[in-house]
Amino acid sequence: MGIVYKAHDPQLSRDVALKIMIEIEPKKIERFTIESTAMAQLNHPHLIRIYDLGRKPQPYFVMEYIEGDTLEDLIKAKKTKPRAVVTTMIKICNCLQEMHKQNIIHRDIKPANIMISNKGEPKLMDLGLAKFTNFDSNLSIQGEIIGTPRYMAPEQISGNTNSVTDIYAIGATMYEALTHTRLFESDSPTSLLYQVVSEKPTPLREINPKLTPELEKICLKCLEKDPKERFQSCEELAKALQRFQNRRKASRIEKKQEAQRSTHNMVTGSLILLVVLMGAVSFYLYTAYENLKNDSEVTQNPTSNQTENVKNFAKVKNHAKNTVPKPTANKTTSADAHFINAKKYKRLKQYSAAHTSLNSAIELEDKDIYHCHKANIYALEKKYNKAILHLQMALKHHPKSPNIYYAMANIHLHQKKYDFALEFLLNLSNENDNHAANKNNSYIQKLFIMGNCYHGLLNYKKAIYFWHKALEHGYPSNKKLLQKIDLAKQKLSTAKNLPNAKIYYAQAKKLQESRATGENKQQILQYLHKAILADPSFAAAYNFRGNTYKSMSLNLLAITDYSSAIKYQHKSIYYRNRFAIYLNTKNYKKALNDIEILTSLQPQIHHFWALKSEVLFHLKKPYEAIKAIDHAITLDKKNAQYYFLKGKIFFGNRNYTQAIKWLHIAQKYNPKLPYIYRKLGDTYFSQQQYKKAIDFWQKAHQYGYRPQKELTTKITKARERLK
Structure with a gap:
């Protein structure tokens, strides 16, 4: 509809933004005029201000020029932090609330239309697609898709919009700013619209675990498919964000006060320790003086004393040799040498030192084996998330390595995340299975692990099948495994006595309606496992x-x-x-x-x-x-x-x-x-x-x-x- 230029106003000696109409269709000129008039009437600190407007030689209006970056640019540079994002969204919500009171719906809220000034203040831009409910509705074609598909609410795709439509777009913008990931992604517009209408967004904390559950809940509520399930006004959304921000601020103040108390206690403790040390040093100097005095008085048997001193010195020297470690790591320059040191530290269970050596090795040469060893050490420390992160890095080097997939599955198995473990095993192709079956016992191990996964998911029939298959391929038959198979058979035969499957299904539905997060999705799955078992x-x-x-x-x-x-x-x-x-x-x-x-x-x-x-x-x-x-x-x-x-x-x-x-x-x-x-x-x-x-x-x-x-x-x- 229009194009924007940076211009200079010589009368007031200031830079301005000049928007000029480039299309001459009557309806478009009318919309352009309404946009400029509406913006001129609105007066809000977080909406771009209009200075002047006119029709000749072409329709135009003059706006304030903002030095800064769009929110889109900041997201691309990964410079958006949750605290700043929440502050920005509160101000944009307040601006939109004022617009909605004036019967104006923006319809094109997205990161590219939010400018962040060099002072950190947000400004909402571009009312070119706004819906002015006080004006002639013929300006919009019935059923016409207006907006940017990636940020459009499902009802907007069918041509129906209201103030709650803007709340969905705020949610999509907030989602992108908090996770640095787009809500939905596709090269095809048709596929993208399908996702908007049909698919649920990935929970934010699965992408950025540092976010709080409360902030995730606020964002996902904005993104509900049903407009009635969203916040019903921008004012309501702004209040929810403000409450969240106030609670976080109070928590930060409390932590700061706790840190100050800890520092005070530490300083006091240090002073006490210093006094004790000074006393110990004084006592030591006094004792040394007395010993020297006694030594000077002993003259009858000097040979005997000298022999004893030599022996004592030799003992001290040998003890020093055994207790002081050799600083080989500091002199090491090759990645392999760091790796060898890491393995030594690992055997000694000095995991922190092992991590340091492996980090040095990775800095010199990024190899999959270094990441695998880091993952192994993290697993021994029961830091499973970090272990998985390094296994994923190893997979970048060898995406088809079955051993890395088995390691991933085993870590999830230790955490009783049977579904995640099974997903990794299912990702292994038949080609990898054949390779494993022909060259080593990895394939047999895979069958056994799959049996364990299905058992954890209450799918006893498949668990028995995979355990039997593992035994057929040479898995060592042992009393414990045979007992597991017999127990699974018993559970399978008693499944008929379980409560009605629909009861478990209803419990899963009820849990889902209470806003399912990452924590209770596992509970939902447990109910569904039981429903399918029944x-x-x-x-x-x-x-x-x-x-x-x-x-x-x-x-x-x-x-x-x-x-x-x-x-x-x-x-x-x-x-x-x-x-x-x-x-x-x-x-x-x-x-x-x-x-x-x-x-x-x-x-x-x-x-x-x-x-x-x-x-x-x-x-x-x-x-x-x-x-x-x-x-x-x-x-x-x-x-x-x-x-x-x-x-x-x-x-x-x-x-x-x-x-x-x-x-x-x-x-x-x-x-x-x-x-x-x-x-x-x-x-x-x-x-x-x-x-x-x-x-x-x-x-x-x-x-x-x-x-x-x-x-x-x-x-x-x-x-x-x-x-």
């Missing part, structure tokens, strides 16, 4: 457990449960859930099977046909992809996303003329989507129309396409070609 054909329980595993990023376990749900009941929701994982993990062949079933079960849902088209495009089946997207367009003729996807398919097939045609139609139905302009720029560049390519890439930049560096590189390349 009724192995309970499809809804498998689906519920699959959703829980998916929220914990245990995708393989989730797929297994969705498949079990489908086995007992053919419901489209089960296929949809499994399809979503296949699509996000780029397993397009399996995704195609599920989406074909979905289009046959519910052929009237246009979104399914668009997803099918996208999958076929990734599988390099352009003609079938075109057929599928055409079917989606016949069901929803005004959906810009579908025309964009059709243009993208033609572009991938190097039919640039058709690509341009369909991309322009997409632009017509939604002129605000930045990726349409980026793809138009790419298409014109491929046709060697460099000037047009630059124009469209600049428009993509104007409408907020990220990453900006990508566009800058493309524009530079096109300008070089023009020369």
Whole structure:
């Protein structure tokens, strides 16, 4: 709609921001005018101020110029700390509350639209997509998707917005600032919108464990799919954040006072110790003086005294040799030498020294074996999270190493996190299994561990199966294992006497409704394990457990449960859930099977046909992809996303003329989507129309396409070609 320039006001001698209208459609000019008028009427310290506006030679308005960075830039640089983020969001909420009182809904809150001044003060920008409920509703097309998809609430996608819609966007922005991770991520707009509508966000503390449960709860409440479940006003959200901030401040003051008390006690103790030491030194000097005096008086048998002194000196010297360690680590310069020292310290159970040597080795040469040894030491210290972190670093060097996966599984097993252990074992391919079975006992160990995992998950049937398989492959038969198998058989036979499966299912649901966090997800799973044990054909329980595993990023376990749900009941929701994982993990062949079933079960849902088209495009089946997207367009003729996807398919097939045609139609139905302009720029560049390519890439930049560096590189390349 408009482009912003930095300008200078000579009359008042100050820098300003000048926004000029670049489109001449009457509705757009009217919206531009309303935006500038509304901003001029609003007076809030955290909203960009308007100084002047006019219509000639082009519609424009003059705003204050802020020296600083956008919140988006700070997030990319990982310079956002929780305390500052909370303070910023309280101020933005207060600003939005004032806007909502004036019947203005922002509709495009995102990190790029929040400027943080050099003094740390936030300013909300860009009301270009705002909804002014006091003005003519014809300014918005019914059903038009307005906003940035990644930060849009589910209801905003269907064209319905209210003040609670802005709260969702605040939550998405806060999520990104606290975790440095986007709420949902996908290269495909269709897939991204699907995630917004259908998928639950990953809990913040699973990404950033340093965050408090209270702050996570506030953020996730903003991101509820149902608008009624969110905070119902920005004022309510601001108060919740303020209460959290006050409690944290009180806690910090208390800790500071405790530290001061500890320091005072330490100083007092040090003074007492100093007095004692001074007394001891005085006593020692006095004793030494008396001994010298006595020695000078002894003259009758000097040889005897000298012999005794020599013997005593020899004893002291030998003792010093045995007790003072050799400082080899300080002289060591090679990584391997540090590693050898670390192994020696580990054998002596001097774990702190071992860590120091391994850190020195890693600084000189980053090897997977060093990380594995650090993980092993942390496991011995029962610091399991740190052990897993170093095993993950080792996996970067050898992503297919079965031994590292077994180590991961064993650590989770020690913590009784059976599902996480099983996920690592399921990640091992058959190729790794064959390698292990042929060369060593790792495969047999894997079978035994899988039996233990399934036993912990109350799946006694599978536990017995894997234990028997381990015995068949040569696992040493022992009394303890045979007893475990017999006990599992007994539990399996008595499972019929358990309470009704629906009781366990209802308890899991109740726990979920009380805002499931990382701590009580394990309790939810325990109820669902019991429900499935009581009724192995309970499809809804498998689906519920699959959703829980998916929220914990245990995708393989989730797929297994969705498949079990489908086995007992053919419901489209089960296929949809499994399809979503296949699509996000780029397993397009399996995704195609599920989406074909979905289009046959519910052929009237246009979104399914668009997803099918996208999958076929990734599988390099352009003609079938075109057929599928055409079917989606016949069901929803005004959906810009579908025309964009059709243009993208033609572009991938190097039919640039058709690509341009369909991309322009997409632009017509939604002129605000930045990726349409980026793809138009790419298409014109491929046709060697460099000037047009630059124009469209600049428009993509104007409408907020990220990453900006990508566009800058493309524009530079096109300008070089023009020369």
